[in-house]
Amino acid sequence: MKKPFKRILYGGDYNPNQWPREVWEEDMRMFRDAGINSATINVFSWAKIQPSEEQYDFRELDEIVEMLEKENYDIVMATSTAALPAWLVKRYPVVARTDYEGRHHKFGQRHNACPNSPVYQKYAAALVEKLAERYGKTGKVSCWHVNNEYGGECYCENCEKAFRVWLRKKYHTIEELNKAWNLEFWGHTIYDWDEIVLPNALSEGIGEDKTAFAGISIDYRRFNSDSILENFKMERDIIRKYDPDTPITTNLMGTYKGLDYFKWGKEMDIVSWDNYPSYDTPWSGTAMCHDLMRGLKNEPFMLMEQTPSQQNWQPYNSLKKPGQMRAQSYQTMAHGADTIQFFQLRRSVGACEKFHGAVIAHAGTENTRVFREVAQLGHELEQLGDTILGSMPDSRIGVIFDWDNYWALEYTSGPNKDLMYVDQIHQYYRSLYKKNYSVDMIPTDGDFSKYQVIVAPVLYMVKEGVAEALEAFVKAGGTLITTFMSGIVGQSDNVYLGGYPGPLRSMAGVWVEEIDALAPEQENTVRFQDGTTGTCRLLCDLMHTEGAEVIAEYTSNFYAGLPVVTKNSYGKGTVYYVGANLDEASLDRVMEQAVQGAGVAPVIGEKTDLEVAVRENDTTKFYFIMNFQGEDLALPELFAGSVDLLTGEKLESGRIMKPYDVAVVEIEK
Ligand code: GLA
Ligand code: ZN
Numbered sequence: 001m002k003k004p005f006k007r008i009l010y011g012g013d014y015n016p017n018q019w020p021r022e023v024w025e026e027d028m029r030m031f032r033d034a035g036i037n038s039a040t041i042n043v044f045s046w047a048k049i050q051p052s053e054e055q056y057d058f059r060e061l062d063e064i065v066e067m068l069e070k071e072n073y074d075i076v077m078a079t080s081t082a083a084l085p086a087w088l089v090k091r092y093p094v095v096a097r098t099d100y101e102g103r104h105h106k107f108g109q110r111h112n113a114c115p116n117s118p119v120y121q122k123y124a125a126a127l128v129e130k131l132a133e134r135y136g137k138t139g140k141v142s143c144w145h146v147n148n149e150y151g152g153e154c155y156c157e158n159c160e161k162a163f164r165v166w167l168r169k170k171y172h173t174i175e176e177l178n179k180a181w182n183l184e185f186w187g188h189t190i191y192d193w194d195e196i197v198l199p200n201a202l203s204e205g206i207g208e209d210k211t212a213f214a215g216i217s218i219d220y221r222r223f224n225s226d227s228i229l230e231n232f233k234m235e236r237d238i239i240r241k242y243d244p245d246t247p248i249t250t251n252l253m254g255t256y257k258g259l260d261y262f263k264w265g266k267e268m269d270i271v272s273w274d275n276y277p278s279y280d281t282p283w284s285g286t287a288m289c290h291d292l293m294r295g296l297k298n299e300p301f302m303l304m305e306q307t308p309s310q311q312n313w314q315p316y317n318s319l320k321k322p323g324q325m326r327a328q329s330y331q332t333m334a335h336g337a338d339t340i341q342f343f344q345l346r347r348s349v350g351a352c353e354k355f356h357g358a359v360i361a362h363a364g365t366e367n368t369r370v371f372r373e374v375a376q377l378g379h380e381l382e383q384l385g386d387t388i389l390g391s392m393p394d395s396r397i398g399v400i401f402d403w404d405n406y407w408a409l410e411y412t413s414g415p416n417k418d419l420m421y422v423d424q425i426h427q428y429y430r431s432l433y434k435k436n437y438s439v440d441m442i443p444t445d446g447d448f449s450k451y452q453v454i455v456a457p458v459l460y461m462v463k464e465g466v467a468e469a470l471e472a473f474v475k476a477g478g479t480l481i482t483t484f485m486s487g488i489v490g491q492s493d494n495v496y497l498g499g500y501p502g503p504l505r506s507m508a509g510v511w512v513e514e515i516d517a518l519a520p521e522q523e524n525t526v527r528f529q530d531g532t533t534g535t536c537r538l539l540c541d542l543m544h545t546e547g548a549e550v551i552a553e554y555t556s557n558f559y560a561g562l563p564v565v566t567k568n569s570y571g572k573g574t575v576y577y578v579g580a581n582l583d584e585a586s587l588d589r590v591m592e593q594a595v596q597g598a599g600v601a602p603v604i605g606e607k608t609d610l611e612v613a614v615r616e617n618d619t620t621k622f623y624f625i626m627n628f629q630g631e632d633l634a635l636p637e638l639f640a641g642s643v644d645l646l647t648g649e650k651l652e653s654g655r656i657m658k659p660y661d662v663a664v665v666e667i668e669k
Helices: 019-031 059-070 086-091 118-135 157-171 174-181 214-242 261-267 285-297 324-334 369-384 405-412 421-434 467-476 502-508 584-597
Strands: 008-015 038-041 074-078 141-145 273-274 301-305 339-341 398-400 439-442 454-455 480-483 510-519 525-530 534-546 549-554 563-570 572-578 578-584 613-617 618-627 661-667
Touching: 008 074, 008 301, 008 369, 019 059, 038 059, 038 339, 059 074, 059 525, 074 534, 118 214, 157 174, 157 214, 214 261, 261 405, 261 480, 285 301, 285 421, 285 439, 285 613, 324 339, 324 369, 324 613, 324 618, 324 661, 339 369, 398 421, 398 467, 405 421, 421 439, 421 584, 439 467, 454 467, 454 584, 467 502, 467 572, 480 502, 480 584, 502 510, 502 563, 502 572, 510 563, 525 578, 525 584, 534 549, 534 563, 534 584, 549 584, 563 578, 572 584, 578 584
Parallel strands: 008 038, 008 339, 038 074, 074 141, 273 301, 301 339, 398 439, 398 454, 454 480, 480 572
Antiparallel strands: 510 534, 525 534, 525 549, 534 578, 549 563, 563 572, 613 618, 618 661
16 A cells, blocks of 8 residues: 555645735635645746746745745645746747647747757756755655646657657668558658658648548657656656655646556656546546546556636636535545645636636635635545545456557547547446446556456557457456457557457457448437347447347348347457447446446445445545435435544434535445
8 A cells, every 4th residue: 555645635736926925924824724734836937946047046935845844734846847938938949849730839838848859858957956956855845746737749840850760769660660651552651761750730630630641640649748758757867866755746637638648657656637627527527537547557646636616728617516626526535536636726816827716716815615615625634634545446347548549549530530539438437437336447558357347448459469468358257348449450550451350359259341430410229139229329330240149239220130239258258349339328238237247346235326436445445425416315324324534423324415415434344
């Protein structure tokens, strides 16, 4: 059990540098009342701590650190390299990015540095060296926060050169490269590494997210993710020289498409992420993101940011309703967070985030609804103490999430433009979530042995070794659920010839001959063996069984009578193949059959619409019981007579949980 912190960090992004000194004192007084014990500082202060190329100035940051120290804060120290100072861009324009359209940017905004610019690297490294030297040995920092929300792309000449180097390392010869990218197509054969250009709007790009050569564009995404990861590693290694123990992180963004977070997780001491659901994000979607972030290292994570109430950057920035922020925070912890941090502690006075929620609003007082809710949660977390720290869910179901597949599937031209990777994964996750099954989000190269069920929706790209690993898993008795658009291409996006689903064909016991695409207004009907009926949309496989049993078949279109869902016994295990995008109830039926057949139980036996999630350690299970349904629901009997750790209150049998009500109960194992 890993415990990077001694207590639940509770606080968030704090920018006293934007405020006069009198305000700092007020802040400290109010935060004390709210149980805040942590602050993330220096996130965007490069221009402040290095006013010119020759000059560093840490006076103000020293004062901030000293003030927080006095108040016994856990300091999360950011490195400030996520927004370039104006003087740097003016003197060295090369540090800025060139965008997808090929336009080289001027000074402005943030997350704006070219990851492959040696000049950016030099100045970022120098800054981090100074910071680590100054604060790394003091014992005052509880966590290092490198940069901020890494992401985006650069298409400059430096990146182009670096791409060629990356490709040479990967493919060794031009012939291999030509083969991997299938460059015989449209006569794109390359004879020299220097002929390679970045795939943007000026070359292979078609609109913002399509490409003439998915193989090139997928490699660019891998390269870009690696390039930015090198920036992270550079800063991390500098900090390590001065500070051998303190955890180093950077804040990730859930299912953000641009970076292969499973690769990133391996380089981070602890994963942290920023959770910004919008008013209509389903709770299952948020839960899935948490499980994904926990899955990156298979360890507890930090919630680095959430808003106490509103955001500013969504189209509709609804308030969080009374109790919602609290419930959201406990859901976060239920899925593995050991910290709850906000963006931001005080609402800024100007620029684009002045309408972003904060612990202290523009009114400047503690006499607000939001402040009171933050304070209530702060006191509850104090009560909770360190009991849950380090505990983890123990799941028997793994859902595969894979960035290569994310990219490959969405670059693909045809058969249906509406096919979205995260949405597909979420449909399967949601089905398990609704029944309170504990789920791990896992990579394609993870250890499958602890799972009884693996769900691999739209496993379009089957990379080297993956089919073999899945086959071994099934042969040993595991249950695999896979779907349409699986087993189609290898790691360079070239098709497995000989019939879909390629390397999954024999274990699935089906051959997919054709794939139909339906427009949004179209649907097909399906019928299960027991007579229940349903519908499907988006994509429909026309398949033949090769040993598999038919679970459901189409009842409309010219392929009525063909199988749509199948089940195949393979070795000691079972493979379900879902050949179309089923309606929710039909998908639930298939999932229930598969999961029950595999002998996996949900975290609670009783049927309930409450979300119930469990974290456990060697001796104890912590049940988080949450009502996200918008209506009163009865507490499951399992918890009758237990004490709610948040309130100290004994939970009576038949107790009603109101919308956003939460209880946390511990049960000895
Ligand atoms: C991101 C950033 C923060 C802030 C918030 C606003 O998460 O990391 O600096 O801009 O968004 O929601
Ligand atoms: Zn660049």
